[in-house]
Amino acid sequence: MTSEFDIIRRHFTRPVKRALLGVGDDCALIAPESDAQFAVSTDMLVEGRHFSAGTDAARLGHKALAVNLSDLAAMGAEPRYATLALSLPDADENWLAQFSEGFFKLAAAFGVELIGGDTTRGPRTISITVIGAVPPELALRRDGAKAGDEVWLSGCTGDAALALAHQEGRIRLDAGALAHCNARLHTPVPCVALGVALRGVASSAIDVSDGLVADLGHIGERSGAAIELRFARLPRSRALKTCADERLAQECLLAGGDDYELAFTASIDARAKVEALAGKLGLTLTCIGSVGAGEPGLVSVYDGNGKPIQIASKGYDHFGG
Ligand code: ADP
Ligand code: MG
Numbered sequence: 001m002t003s004e005f006d007i008i009r010r011h012f013t014r015p016v017k018r019a020l021l022g023v024g025d026d027c028a029l030i031a032p033e034s035d036a037q038f039a040v041s042t043d044m045l046v047e048g049r050h051f052s053a054g055t056d057a058a059r060l061g062h063k064a065l066a067v068n069l070s071d072l073a074a075m076g077a078e079p080r081y082a083t084l085a086l087s088l089p090d091a092d093e094n095w096l097a098q099f100s101e102g103f104f105k106l107a108a109a110f111g112v113e114l115i116g117g118d119t120t121r122g123p124r125t126i127s128i129t130v131i132g133a134v135p136p137e138l139a140l141r142r143d144g145a146k147a148g149d150e151v152w153l154s155g156c157t158g159d160a161a162l163a164l165a166h167q168e169g170r171i172r173l174d175a176g177a178l179a180h181c182n183a184r185l186h187t188p189v190p191c192v193a194l195g196v197a198l199r200g201v202a203s204s205a206i207d208v209s210d211g212l213v214a215d216l217g218h219i220g221e222r223s224g225a226a227i228e229l230r231f232a233r234l235p236r237s238r239a240l241k242t243c244a245d246e247r248l249a250q251e252c253l254l255a256g257g258d259d260y261e262l263a264f265t266a267s268i269d270a271r272a273k274v275e276a277l278a279g280k281l282g283l284t285l286t287c288i289g290s291v292g293a294g295e296p297g298l299v300s301v302y303d304g305n306g307k308p309i310q311i312a313s314k315g316y317d318h319f320g321g
Contacts, residue, residue, distance in 0.1 A: 002091035004119050011100040012084065016113045019081060028115035030081060036133040039077035043068045047124035057095045059186040060126070061102025066188045067209065068130040069110055070260040073195035074207035076140040077132030079110045084117035085127040110192060140198055140205035145223035145265040149203050151289040152274060154191055154261045156235040157212050158249070159184035161256025165248060177239035188260040197277045198264060205264035211255035211315020216263055216289075217299045223265075226294030229254075232304035233288045254301065255315045265291055 008023065016022035020029035032038075045064050047053055065082065072079050084103070088095075107114060112130070163181035166173045173181060191207070198205060204223055206215045213229070220227045234253050243249045266274050271287075278285040294300070301309045 058102035158252035160258035214315025221297035
């Protein structure tokens, strides 16, 4: 019989370099860093809610960490440490080996040390807490957007939602488009380098996890500002361009979620800096709208002629309609 302690030792104990003490004691020990604040965030993935039973374990290990690192990216923080709380229906060695492989591969790519966690039997649930470092006063918060700022988006939205739409039979993607969209859905890459580069440039930032309109609404609420989004400016991936159902395309772009891109605001004066860092990082950064003085939190979407677009759904809300 595999015990809880076998699982931890075999699959989740790795040497640490930065931490003072890693897995194995009652607590991990980490040292404060000079000239840095710690940014801390937790994200949970629940089977049946965030992923379906039978989801590839390696991809799940990757995604569970990736969605957390995306929060650090949105804060402009550099990843340092993670803890992992796992609830599992059984001690499936194969599943554990694959899950930890997916997790540690991404952790290594972003310099994250796993320093602790908890392991228990129960419905399959993965809860990760990440800790990152950011210089004092330079964290990218949601509450810094000012009327007159421009709204920017990295990459493009909609691909993950398009993969789901294919799964649900709402669209048939060709093999190339499907492979691209599935990769975006299952193995998102957090925008850590962009977040770091936006320190001192962006006035606010958020990662797009629940849907572009919903997440921009969070910036608006926290900043006490309204957001005006220009739908025609939203970049579309090659896969999304093959979608002939414009209603579905619009839904994916505006409310799809699971994008893990960064949406941020910056003053008009910062435009040259934003464009320069897009070139430096080899990323597409697109100005998709502006911050207005209207009702705080309100996101208005306009078409190419400046006419308001009514949208059915803003994004995902676990307890909303
Ligand atoms: P405690 O009983 O004090 O909560 P545990 O027996 O739960 O301790 O855990 C023993 C050690 O293993 C601790 O250092 C804990 O942080 C670590 N740990 C437990 N589960 C995991 C996991 N899934 N990933 C990483 N570390 C873990
Ligand atoms: Mg414990």
